[in-house]
Amino acid sequence: MKPSEISPVPQEVPITEYHGAFQAESDDDDKRNYSSDDKGEKQSDADVTVKAAAADDYMHDVQDLEKRIMDGTATDEEAMVKDNHDIAVKVLSTYDDPTLSVLTFRSMFLGLGFSCFAAVLAQLYYFKPQTLSVSQSFLLIMTYFFGKGWEKIIPSRGFFRFINPGPFNIKEHCVVIIMCSTAASSAVAIQVISVQDLFYDNKMNAGVAIFMLIASQCIGYGFAGLLYDICVKPSQALWPSKIPVASVFQALHLEGLGSKRVKFYWGIFGFMFVYEILPQWIFPLLGALSIVCLINHTSPVLRNVFGGGSNNEGMGLFTWSLDWNYIGSACLYTPLVTQLNQDVGILLTYILMSSVYYGNIWRGKSYPFMSQAIFDTDGNTYNQTAILTNNRFDQEKYDAVGPAWFSATNALFLLVDNLSIGAAIVHAGLFYGKDLYPLVKDVVNVRNIWKQGWRSILIEEEEDISMIKDEHLFQMRKSGYRNVPKFWFLLVLAGAFAMAMATNYAGNSGMPWWALIVVLLISFIFTVVYSLFAGYLGFSQFVSGGTGLFQLMGSKMVPGNPVANMYFAMYGQNPQVQAIALLEDLKLGIYVKIPPRITFLYQMLGTVIGAILNYVIMLSVINQQREALLSISGTRLWSGQNAQSYNSNAIAYGALAQQMFAAGKTYYMVPAALGIGCLLPIPFWLMHKRFPNFGFNNVHTYIITQYSCYMSVGVNTSVNPAMVIGIVSQWFVRKRYPRLFTKYNYLFAGAMDGGTQVISFILNFAVFGAAGEAHAFPEWWGNDLKYSTDRCLLPDS
Numbered sequence: 001m002k003p004s005e006i007s008p009v010p011q012e013v014p015i016t017e018y019h020g021a022f023q024a025e026s027d028d029d030d031k032r033n034y035s036s037d038d039k040g041e042k043q044s045d046a047d048v049t050v051k052a053a054a055a056d057d058y059m060h061d062v063q064d065l066e067k068r069i070m071d072g073t074a075t076d077e078e079a080m081v082k083d084n085h086d087i088a089v090k091v092l093s094t095y096d097d098p099t100l101s102v103l104t105f106r107s108m109f110l111g112l113g114f115s116c117f118a119a120v121l122a123q124l125y126y127f128k129p130q131t132l133s134v135s136q137s138f139l140l141i142m143t144y145f146f147g148k149g150w151e152k153i154i155p156s157r158g159f160f161r162f163i164n165p166g167p168f169n170i171k172e173h174c175v176v177i178i179m180c181s182t183a184a185s186s187a188v189a190i191q192v193i194s195v196q197d198l199f200y201d202n203k204m205n206a207g208v209a210i211f212m213l214i215a216s217q218c219i220g221y222g223f224a225g226l227l228y229d230i231c232v233k234p235s236q237a238l239w240p241s242k243i244p245v246a247s248v249f250q251a252l253h254l255e256g257l258g259s260k261r262v263k264f265y266w267g268i269f270g271f272m273f274v275y276e277i278l279p280q281w282i283f284p285l286l287g288a289l290s291i292v293c294l295i296n297h298t299s300p301v302l303r304n305v306f307g308g309g310s311n312n313e314g315m316g317l318f319t320w321s322l323d324w325n326y327i328g329s330a331c332l333y334t335p336l337v338t339q340l341n342q343d344v345g346i347l348l349t350y351i352l353m354s355s356v357y358y359g360n361i362w363r364g365k366s367y368p369f370m371s372q373a374i375f376d377t378d379g380n381t382y383n384q385t386a387i388l389t390n391n392r393f394d395q396e397k398y399d400a401v402g403p404a405w406f407s408a409t410n411a412l413f414l415l416v417d418n419l420s421i422g423a424a425i426v427h428a429g430l431f432y433g434k435d436l437y438p439l440v441k442d443v444v445n446v447r448n449i450w451k452q453g454w455r456s457i458l459i460e461e462e463e464d465i466s467m468i469k470d471e472h473l474f475q476m477r478k479s480g481y482r483n484v485p486k487f488w489f490l491l492v493l494a495g496a497f498a499m500a501m502a503t504n505y506a507g508n509s510g511m512p513w514w515a516l517i518v519v520l521l522i523s524f525i526f527t528v529v530y531s532l533f534a535g536y537l538g539f540s541q542f543v544s545g546g547t548g549l550f551q552l553m554g555s556k557m558v559p560g561n562p563v564a565n566m567y568f569a570m571y572g573q574n575p576q577v578q579a580i581a582l583l584e585d586l587k588l589g590i591y592v593k594i595p596p597r598i599t600f601l602y603q604m605l606g607t608v609i610g611a612i613l614n615y616v617i618m619l620s621v622i623n624q625q626r627e628a629l630l631s632i633s634g635t636r637l638w639s640g641q642n643a644q645s646y647n648s649n650a651i652a653y654g655a656l657a658q659q660m661f662a663a664g665k666t667y668y669m670v671p672a673a674l675g676i677g678c679l680l681p682i683p684f685w686l687m688h689k690r691f692p693n694f695g696f697n698n699v700h701t702y703i704i705t706q707y708s709c710y711m712s713v714g715v716n717t718s719v720n721p722a723m724v725i726g727i728v729s730q731w732f733v734r735k736r737y738p739r740l741f742t743k744y745n746y747l748f749a750g751a752m753d754g755g756t757q758v759i760s761f762i763l764n765f766a767v768f769g770a771a772g773e774a775h776a777f778p779e780w781w782g783n784d785l786k787y788s789t790d791r792c793l794l795p796d797s
Contacts, residue, residue, distance in 0.1 A: 080738040084238035096593040098479035107172040111179035118184035119613035126186040129639040134184040170253035174592040182606030188574040213611035215499035220578025225489020239587040240538035244750035246591040272755025279323035283782040287323035288717040288790035308716035309789030312370040316716035326718035329749035331726035334538040345707025364408025384651040393560030393655040420706035422677025481595040510564035555657030565654030
């Protein structure tokens with residue numbers, strides 16, 4: 001489905017049909033606007049003035065409607081949200097106060113401090129037995145308390161005015177979050193560096209390692225800059241995951257503490273903060289309620305189908321969860337059309353997973369129902385290192401060890417991932433062709449941008465304010481905030497590519513220079529596709545699937561080399577993940593009205609700080625805990641499970657791909673699925689062309705196939721409640737109670753996540769062993785350790 005077809009309101013009508021201030025251009029006008037050689041007549045200054053005045057009048061009407069929605073005087077029809085654009089202008093305020101300070105000592109200090117905290121914590125988590133993440137919701141709450149404390153405690157007169165410039169405002173808070181959330185992950189390059197150090201005795205030079213980290217992160221940032229015009233600027237490019245975050249920002253900072261929405265937020269936050277102690281620690285059965293397993297604890301068939309309370313246990317059919325830590329708020333903000341396609345895929349999962357296992361396809365019954373391990377013919381874990389000589393595949397040793405096998409459901413997961421990837425590429429070309437035109441224009445005009453040289457750093461392209469198609473962006477331009485010149489992004493991309501090429505050889509990757517170029521070009525194509533889907537539909541591909549595809553590509557380009565295979569995975573998938581994360585924050589900056597150049601500065605600082613601290617902490621842990629990281633079980637404080645898993649995947653794809661996925665081999669359908677997936681969207685596109693009003697454009701085959709083996713890994717008790725909650729929220733409440741939905745739905749999502757993630761952080765350190773000793777709650781009926789959480793038979797080992 002095209003962005004312009006998400007609802008009856010066309011994308012090319014910049015605001016809404018019932019206001020005429022912003023005139024929609026015809027297709028011919030669009031082409032003239034996008035053309036690098038515009039020969040159309042220029043508008044007179046008088047025409048521009050009239051249009052700008054009309055736009056100002058329209059914005060006054062928009063803000064008046066927003067005010068009436070918030071105070072409850074708007075009608076149901078006025079409050080109803082029908083598409084992405086309505087969410088952007090009715091749920092979120094377009095108000096901007098250009099006098100608010102952004103680049104302050106306080107915002108920089110808090111940004112740097114929490115970036116260091118988040119980067120260090122994320123890297124420590126990577127080497128813990130229990131892998132955790134540093135969530136943006138947790139950081140949002142913590143920085144809010146610190147910022148407000150700073151505002152109240154530190155004097156604000158005289159010299160201290162520089163340190164404490166007054167109230168901690170929404171823009172300061174937002175840039176702090178943008179910086180520290182950018183740093184709050186363990187970079188993929190860390191996995192490559194740590195695996196080479198631990199398993200291949202290749203201690204990378206510190207300078208090479210840090211530059212490789214920065215390069216792998218900043219390539220994605222350069223990609224994001226090139227996609228700004230099509231993935232951030234339009235109103236329909238909603239980035240649904242950022243709506244709850246922006247809603248929380250606006251509630252906390254633009255509304256008084258006595259407002260109903262703020263009271264509602266803190267009430268839900270406080271309730272979840274207390275309640276989540278029950279399912280996460282005291283009463284785990286609440287997180288996995290399976291009536292079938294409560295009746296029968298012993299059947300492996302019932303466990304496989306109805307269980308789901310433990311990792312790799314079962315599909316969780318009819319199982320229910322009361323633990324928001326598992327459910328999450330995506331079901332509250334993801335557009336309905338996306339969720340319905342996901343639900344179709346989930347229903348197919350029950351059929352497909354049962355069929356491949358109980359039909360004994362790929363010898364499914366010989367291995368566990370759910371597992372991501374690789375097995376030998378006898379069902380034991382495959383000895384991957386036994387087939388290597390000098391870290392390269394050895395055919396003679398492989399013949400002695402024998403063939404490798406996946407569990408049937410894991411092989412199915414790899415297959416449907418490739419189906420989804422092929423379908424996504426073709427769907428984007430068929431349904432998003434017109435929306436991609438600005439990007440094509442930019443690529444064609446790269447030479448012209450480069451010719452402008454360093455002037456582009458100081459002089460951005462002039463923009464007719466009356467032609468802006470997004471109300472939030474209009475307010476920013478009206479306030480005089482300057483664009484980030486594309487030359488800046490091109491410079492970042494060029495510098496990152498140069499560093500990647502240099503460190504590729506200095507780090508002994510085994511990847512030829514031409515292979516790096518090929519991988520980055522393909523990665524950019526996928527970045528375009530999945531950024532569109534994430535921005536417009538709230539859908540982004542699962543990381544593991546894309547990683548597997550690039551590892552398969554690497555096995556063809558550089559066969560038998562596990563180390564090179566890791567580099568293929570890193571430079572193929574990481575730029576996509578990083579670009580999408582950065583595009584999300586660029587959109588968040590627009591919602592909160594952050595000057596774009598300041599957003600650019602804080603994102604770059606977060607990226608660089610995170611990379612450097614990731615490396616420093618990794619080096620410290622490896623040097624001090626090498627023995628624990630190399631052992632299979634690790635210790636109660638340290639584990640090398642993530643590095644071991646990454647190395648195993650590299651060996652599997654880098655060394656065994658030809659033996660497992662080549663034509664005529666056991667899993668030849670996995671790569672073949674990529675081509676088959678390309679055919680899936682075509683029938684629906686043809687039917688949409690023939691019957692444009694029948695809704696065939698709402699069938700997203702890439703989403704359906706991506707979710708067609710959704711329960712092949714992890715804890716699955718959250719699937720059923722998420723499906724139900726999503727339909728209730730995005731269909732029933734939105735249609736039946738539009739004022740309630742518009743005013744509270746996304747704030748509710750932010751409050752549920754905030755309370756859950758703050759208490760989860762505390763519990764992880766207080767009782768789950770992240771800081772050392774774990775403190776299990778005493779065993780009782782609601783915490784029975786003899787069975788899985790949902791009382792099913794324990795999963796196969």
